[in-house]
Amino acid sequence: MDSAEDTAEGYRPWSEVTPDAARRLLVAAVDAFAERGYHATTTRDIAGRAGMSPAALYIHYKTKEELLHRISRIGHDKALDILTTAADGPGCAAERLDAAVRSFVRWHAAHHTTARVVQYELDALAPEHRSEIVALRRQSDAAVRRILADGVAAGEFDVPDVPGTTLAVLSLCIDVARWFSAAGQRTPDEVGALYADLVLRMVGARPRPQK
């Protein structure tokens, strides 16, 4: 039911999943995994949500785990793309950190069903798929660390522990996927703005109107 918002707002996710039936199954799996968790979701449930018989799933995917892997891979690619775009964009370190946190958090809030699966079902992946995904996450870590290191080098930030603060910033953003929409009233934009402000304070960025 939450996937309605995924298909809204112009950009269409899962467009890379090509047979139409395969995409419907994948979207159904995202909803089911987000709602009950990977292990508590049955293949019958996924197929049912997609309006198909249980056997239809195995025409497009070899196993249930392959479905999770596809979701996780696409989601991590998108998340990493958002982060690196901001990290390697224009502007001073504070502006790039603001953009990175704001867009990363917004994605986690707007697509919290997908993000929940992506961020919290990592252990359900097969070992070789897991290590592939872990490599992507290390790149996310590196992107944020780069901004912080730049900011410290430029004298914009006051960060005694760069690796630790990097971990905290990413952790803070990622956990949005867990609690978002349980509360309800905040929009993804609002949460993104709030978090960007909080993170800039965490790194001791000097307030704007000080040129």
Added chain:
Amino acid sequence: MDSAEDTAEGYRPWSEVTPDAARRLLVAAVDAFAERGYHATTTRDIAGRAGMSPAALYIHYKTKEELLHRISRIGHDKALDILTTAADGPGCAAERLDAAVRSFVRWHAAHHTTARVVQYELDALAPEHRSEIVALRRQSDAAVRRILADGVAAGEFDVPDVPGTTLAVLSLCIDVARWFSAAGQRTPDEVGALYADLVLRMVGARPRPQK
């Protein structure tokens, strides 16, 4: 395997679980749930880790879900106790916030197996048990919010959005249970100190030597 650290350091957790065999089963369940998740853990696995036959579990617990509920209840009680002790303790708002975050994070790190179950397996609880636990979590939220509100009222903090910042602070602390000990090198004390500093920056607390 991680429960070794739970039995160390003087204070003995799970001492409230009284028949010895019941405690061994519960500790085994904590390890298993933390490692693979509730739904992926079998009752045979739990009993096996406790060195018993599968049927032994049902002498002490009616269902597998009761085991999770007991763990969740005890863990939430402990976590809430830590938070409220700090929130209602002596000192100015900044000191209380420092103490709250430091001890809360330290607990999540030191007992990250328990914390993982407590924080991330909430949806696996039966509806009536779930709402009981959710009530406890609201009290945790209230404790942190109280400190922030006090700090703002006293002019110690600069927090434009108290409910949102409360959410972020708790989220940051809780997510420690997810990533801790994967990395390895940091001690719970170090993480607690780092996070206390980061949170004080988030709320715009003025640095210490300004009386």
Added chain:
DNA sequence: GAGAACGCTAAGCGCTTGCTCACCCGCCCT
């Protein structure tokens, strides 16, 4: 020292799980 009570096990019941297989239907291409 007989008998109840307790803590535990071996065996297994009923059900659900991930997944397979034989078959079918509509569409394209000669």
Added chain:
DNA sequence: AGGGCGGGTGAGCAAGCGCTTAGCGTTCTC
């Protein structure tokens, strides 16, 4: 017109699940 083919179904298999039950050894009580 007819044969192949990609996408779909109904039925069902082997395995594993949560949980139960009959029975056994030890300990406590009188």
